[in-house]
Amino acid sequence: MQIGFYHDAAGTRHAGGIAVYTQQLAAALSRSNDVYLYTQRGELSSVLSESDVTIVETPSFDDHWLHSIDALSPLTDQDHSKLLMTYWAARNDVIDHIDDHLDVLITAQFLDDLLLSNLTDVPTIYTFHQFSDGGLGIKLRDALSQTELILANSDDTARKVSETFDYDIGEVIYPGIDLDEFRPGVAPAIDSDDPIVLFVGRLIEAKGIGDLLEAVSRLDGRQELHVVGGGDERWVKRRARSLGIADAVTVHGEVPHTELPSYHAGADVFCLPSHDESFGMANIEAMACELPVVTTDLEGIETYLVNGENGLLARVGDPQDLADKLTMLLDSPQLRERLGTRARQDVQRFDWEEQARSLERFCYETLDIDDPADRPEPEPLSGV
The missing domain is CATH 3.40.50.2000 (Glycogen Phosphorylase B;)
Incomplete structure (x- = not known):
């Protein structure tokens, strides 16, 4: 054909x-x-x-x-x-x-x-x-x-x-998903002594980046947020400063798609708190890398993600609920491992x-x- x-x-x-x-x-x-x-x-x-x-x-x-x-x-x-x-x-x-x-x-x-x-x-x-x-x-x-x-x-x-x-x-x-490319075990592009939360997506309101910054500002303890994607990087940095978390936020900008697995490899949690998402390819890419995912309870996302089984779902536009879900994962290496392992298994069909x-x-x-x-x-x- x-x-x-x-x-x-x-x-x-x-x-x-x-x-x-x-x-x-x-x-x-x-x-x-x-x-x-x-x-x-x-x-x-x-x-x-x-x-x-x-x-x-x-x-x-x-x-x-x-x-x-x-x-x-x-x-x-x-x-x-x-x-x-x-x-x-x-x-x-x-x-x-x-x-x-x-x-x-x-x-x-x-x-x-x-x-x-x-x-x-x-x-x-x-x-x-x-x-x-x-x-x-x-x-x-x-x-x-x-x-x-x-x-x-x-x-x-x-x-x-x-x-x-x-x-x-x-x-x-x-x-x-390219399961040979998006997989665990690749060399990490980012590293820290503190837990890393990773966001990959366009830096626009619909992707929930503002909610994520607000949620991170409400977390106890020390953690870093790494942001990958094109858009208004200056707004993200200004918002981080206004929330008092500028030192904890790193904005990498847009990177080639083939380099994304190395960013997943260095992270502890992936978060995409979208307001509107027909599917959310970034989620399944993170899941294929055995990275535990926190995302929002949208119908398109619920095609592949079941709350508590292969990831965690937060309410759309609710920074406190998002902070609570992130805390659950950041506080429990066992939960991160269980959700990440199941996530990799469940995205094979894609x-x-x-x-x-x-x-x-x-x-x-x-x-x-x-x-x-x-x-x-x-x-x-x-x-x-």
């Missing part, structure tokens, strides 16, 4: 959840299929460079003048980049390449789906990665997209999408290979795909 993925940043060393999801699925599928990734030029992710995925690059549009009108436009900076990428693709034979080479094209963001489903002749699949509201983008996609095959990244997302738009969700393809097999089965069952042996070899794309 010949499968394409289309995402502006998925070819690069980008740590965002949808980009990582796209990279990993493409790499896993490439072991038994011809897989193409259409993406903007950048430093290639090692996940892709070590795979059999064929990369079809467009220029990078990071410095284009269109970004200067962000304040006057309802579209985001990334939306402008996507518009420019697809405009360039249509004028430089990339759309023809998609039509000539693929059995199916998979997108994961509304603007890509809206544009590509109307520009290409091959069947398109759209994957919902979250559904927190019925915003303008989703409404436009619903009205104008030609895509009939819909996937979701979690049972919670599938339920919300189905209830809002009455879509038939074809399959749930969960975010996966291996990327298993998610790729589910997607492959879905494509074969729903699409009329010719036997590859009967298909002529397509001509290579020139100039891309």
Whole structure:
């Protein structure tokens, strides 16, 4: 089968959840299929460079003048980049390449789906990665997209999408985990004589970083909080100072995804106190490293985490409950070991290979795909 993925940043060393999801699925599928990734030029992710995925690059549009009108436009900076990428693709034979080479094209963001489903002749699949509201983008996609095959990244997302738009969700393809990469026993990147709490995620309110800082300020004893992720690092440092815990908080910024296991290896507890999460890939990555997890009691997270069995759940937006759960783990090495061991066992089902097999089965069952042996070899794309 010949499968394409289309995402502006998925070819690069980008740590965002949808980009990582796209990279990993493409790499896993490439072991038994011809897989193409259409993406903007950048430093290639090692996940892709070590795979059999064929990369079809467009220029990078990071410095284009269109970004200067962000304040006057309802579209985001990334939306402008996507518009420019697809405009360039249509004028430089990339759309023809998609039509000539693929059995199916998979997108994961509304603007890509809206544009590509109307520009290409091959069947398109759209994957919902979250559904927190019925915003303008989703409404436009619903009205104008030609895509009939819909996937979701979690049972919670599938339920919300189905209830809002009455879509038939074809399959749930969960975010996966590379169990060989995310594992215990790797060399740690961080170290301390005091217990370490680790946060990995975007530094935004929805990820609960403010709640975590507040919770850490209420803990007794000595511990450190290490923060990994892109966003407003200065706000995190200012908030830590205002809470009197600046000396206990280290902000590392965004790091390559492949380096995350070394941060997990140096930590004692992982904490992601999200306010809104369709799944929470960062949690299962920590669990695969046998790191005990404290997170929030959201439906998407409860897909894999059972309170007291393989992690601890705190109430959303409740710093004191979060502090109480962290204290339980920091005070009990035995509880940390028990939860971490069970966590590693329970995330085995989210291996990327298993998610790729589910997607492959879905494509074969729903699409009329010719036997590859009967298909002529397509001509290579020139100039891309």
